[in-house]
Amino acid sequence: VSELKGNIANFYKSILYNSSDVFAVLDEEGIIKFKSDSLKRVFGYNPEELIGREGNTLIHPEDIPTVGEALAKSIEKANTPIPFSVRYRHKKGNYRWVEGTVLNALSDPDISGFIVNYRDVTEKYEMIAHLTESEKHLNLALKGGDLGIWDWDLVNDKVFYNQQWAAMLDYTLEEINGDPNFWERILHPDDSERVTSSLMAHIKGEQEIYEEEYRIQTKHGEWKWILDRGKVFDRDKNGKALRAAGTHLDITQRKLINEKLKLKTKQLENINADLEQFAYIASHNLRGSVINLKSLLDLNDNPNLKESERKYVVDKMKFSVGQLQQTLDDLIDIVSLNKNVEDQIKELQLDEVLREVLVEFEEPLMKIEHNLTFDFSKARVVRFPESYLKSIFQNLISNAIKYRSEDRVLKIDIRSKKQNDKINIRFSDNGLGIDLNKYGDKIFKIHQRFHEGKTGRGLGLYIINKQITQLGGSIAIDSEESKGTTFNLLLKNGLMR
Amino acid sequence: MTGKNDNRLFRVFVIDDDEINNFLCRKVLESSNKVYEVKSFLSSKKALDYIKDICLTNLEILPDIILLDINMPYMDGWEFLEKFEKILAKCNKDIPVAMLSSSVYQKDKERSAKYRSVIHYISKPLTSEQFEEIIYKINQ
Numbered sequence: 001v002s003e004l005k006g007n008i009a010n011f012y013k014s015i016l017y018n019s020s021d022v023f024a025v026l027d028e029e030g031i032i033k034f035k036s037d038s039l040k041r042v043f044g045y046n047p048e049e050l051i052g053r054e055g056n057t058l059i060h061p062e063d064i065p066t067v068g069e070a071l072a073k074s075i076e077k078a079n080t081p082i083p084f085s086v087r088y089r090h091k092k093g094n095y096r097w098v099e100g101t102v103l104n105a106l107s108d109p110d111i112s113g114f115i116v117n118y119r120d121v122t123e124k125y126e127m128i129a130h131l132t133e134s135e136k137h138l139n140l141a142l143k144g145g146d147l148g149i150w151d152w153d154l155v156n157d158k159v160f161y162n163q164q165w166a167a168m169l170d171y172t173l174e175e176i177n178g179d180p181n182f183w184e185r186i187l188h189p190d191d192s193e194r195v196t197s198s199l200m201a202h203i204k205g206e207q208e209i210y211e212e213e214y215r216i217q218t219k220h221g222e223w224k225w226i227l228d229r230g231k232v233f234d235r236d237k238n239g240k241a242l243r244a245a246g247t248h249l250d251i252t253q254r255k256l257i258n259e260k261l262k263l264k265t266k267q268l269e270n271i272n273a274d275l276e277q278f279a280y281i282a283s284h285n286l287r288g289s290v291i292n293l294k295s296l297l298d299l300n301d302n303p304n305l306k307e308s309e310r311k312y313v314v315d316k317m318k319f320s321v322g323q324l325q326q327t328l329d330d331l332i333d334i335v336s337l338n339k340n341v342e343d344q345i346k347e348l349q350l351d352e353v354l355r356e357v358l359v360e361f362e363e364p365l366m367k368i369e370h371n372l373t374f375d376f377s378k379a380r381v382v383r384f385p386e387s388y389l390k391s392i393f394q395n396l397i398s399n400a401i402k403y404r405s406e407d408r409v410l411k412i413d414i415r416s417k418k419q420n421d422k423i424n425i426r427f428s429d430n431g432l433g434i435d436l437n438k439y440g441d442k443i444f445k446i447h448q449r450f451h452e453g454k455t456g457r458g459l460g461l462y463i464i465n466k467q468i469t470q471l472g473g474s475i476a477i478d479s480e481e482s483k484g485t486t487f488n489l490l491l492k493n494g495l496m497r
Numbered sequence: 498m499t500g501k502n503d504n505r506l507f508r509v510f511v512i513d514d515d516e517i518n519n520f521l522c523r524k525v526l527e528s529s530n531k532v533y534e535v536k537s538f539l540s541s542k543k544a545l546d547y548i549k550d551i552c553l554t555n556l557e558i559l560p561d562i563i564l565l566d567i568n569m570p571y572m573d574g575w576e577f578l579e580k581f582e583k584i585l586a587k588c589n590k591d592i593p594v595a596m597l598s599s600s601v602y603q604k605d606k607e608r609s610a611k612y613r614s615v616i617h618y619i620s621k622p623l624t625s626e627q628f629e630e631i632i633y634k635i636n637q
Contacts, residue, residue: 288599
């Protein structure tokens with residue numbers, strides 16, 4: 001101060017006038033004794049207007065207790081600035097937010113009161129309020145849109161998740177924070193490679209956007225379908241990703257509906273194909289038998305028919321009626337295929353069902369040398385309609401017997417294993433086999449017979465293919481002529497709920 | 498009218514896995530006053546082997562007309578037609594084929610028209626009138 005030029009009182013006056021802070025002194029009763037000249041500039045009042053009035057005169061009524069509290073604290077702790085923030089009425093009549101401190105200087109003989117200084121922080125407060133509001137809106141939007149947010153700091157390999165991200169998977173934020181590999185750990189194993197490599201491709205800049213649908217496990221072990229969209233929004237000058245963020249949307253419901261739609265479409269296609277087949281069989285087999293029968297009846301009416309021939313004609317009439325009966329039975333089998341079998345899905349023990357079916361084959365199997373083995377130790381149970389599983393075993397065993405090779409002892413081997421969420425049943429024999437190059441595309445079609453001199457109905461493989469695919473499974477055949485045939489069945493284990 | 502030579506034996510092959518149909522065809526042809534030699538095959542493969550054989554050894558006994566079913570096991574009528582036409586091309590012969598099927602499927606009829614050897618499509622049963630029609634077509 002001693003180095004300053006000019007009047008020392010004017011020097012302080014100028015500082016007090018030009019400061020953006022207002023200084024005040026209150027006496028021990030809280031009465032205003034001094035206000036700095038900056039009051040005029042900051043709040044519009046002349047200091048004289050306020051001197052002698054109560055310290056809380058211009059404070060917003062709701063904030064008066066705040067002032068009281070600050071003063072009380074200040075009385076307890078002398079010479080320590082006590083912070084406060086209140087609304088203060090501008091000369092224009094509007095309230096401004098102010099922040100300041102009050103300091104107990106009662107013991108200072110030059111002051112003997114409270115020193116208060118405060119400044120207008122309305123703009124800062126409005127900004128904070130605005131930000132808070134924005135964040136509230138964002139959170140509402142995220143919540144309303146069921147969006148989870150992830151924010152990945154690649155430099156420190158830290159991932160921030162929002163509340164909704166965790167809640168979507170039944171976790172709390174506390175349970176997942178601090179585990180940088182959390183997301184990868186709960187990804188479905190079948191989706192993991194595809195999703196992580198897509199994400200890395202985007203991180204490396206090889207892929208414009210990252211957007212994947214995949215399954216992820218909730219805290220309770222359920223699988224949810226997630227639509228994950230993200231983008232790197234900060235890279236260093238070499239293009240190395242620094243930060244990426246994205247959103248999670250739960251699309252489980254949509255996936256389920258899609259799944260159902262697909263199944264329904266498939267069923268409709270099946271029904272349509274069956275109707276076409278129905279028409280074909282009706283026109284071909286039924287018509288064939290009826291025409292034969294009619295022609296035979298006409299012949300039988302012919303008085304010139306030789307007796308030996310008449311016997312033949314009557315025999316063949318009986319035969320034709322038998323054929324008609326068989327064709328009708330086949331048609332009934334096909335028509336009953338598309339009933340609501342989903343309702344008949346239940347948990348089945350593979351060995352129990354097979355044993356039941358084998359009882360029906362006791363007699364034919366007794367007549368031939370054979371070696372039948374099965375092993376269901378790797379997958380004992382399947383959720384499937386019982387009538388279908390039986391029919392599948394029946395048809396495959398019956399085929400294995402009918403198309404066995406006379407050159408060797410018949411071997412049948414049946415085994416099961418789990419394949420993701422499906423059950424694989426492998427059924428192999430060492431029979432005649434089928435030339436797949438020739439018949440590959442016809443194997444599972446109706447009324448196809450591939451062996452000369454064998455009288456099949458041409459229906460077995462058609463029916464089991466329908467039974468399996470109708471429920472979302474598949475059947476594949478591998479066969480070599482005069483070596484044998486292997487069927488690989490992939491049964492959908494119940495329906496996705 | 499059986500063409501160039503009325504006295505010549507007119508040979509008919511019937512190929513159908515349905516034994517009754519083969520019998521009925523024979524009866525229909527017998528009931529007409531023409532002289533036919535009817536040979537029936539229960540399998541298209543056997544018929545094909547036979548034709549292949551006589552193509553090499555005895556062209557004289559090749560049939561004048563073949564009545565062919567479509568739906569047969571192991572080798573159906575379509576597959577027969579493909580192989581049959583190749584064999585005939587080799588021995589430089591033309592044998593007309595009439596499809597004889599219980600199918601009333603338009604698709605089958607359309608498909609058969611694509612084979613050059615097929616001259617006619619009959620929905621079973623065969624009648625003598627229909628057979629006359631076939632003979633008429635052959636002689637045209």
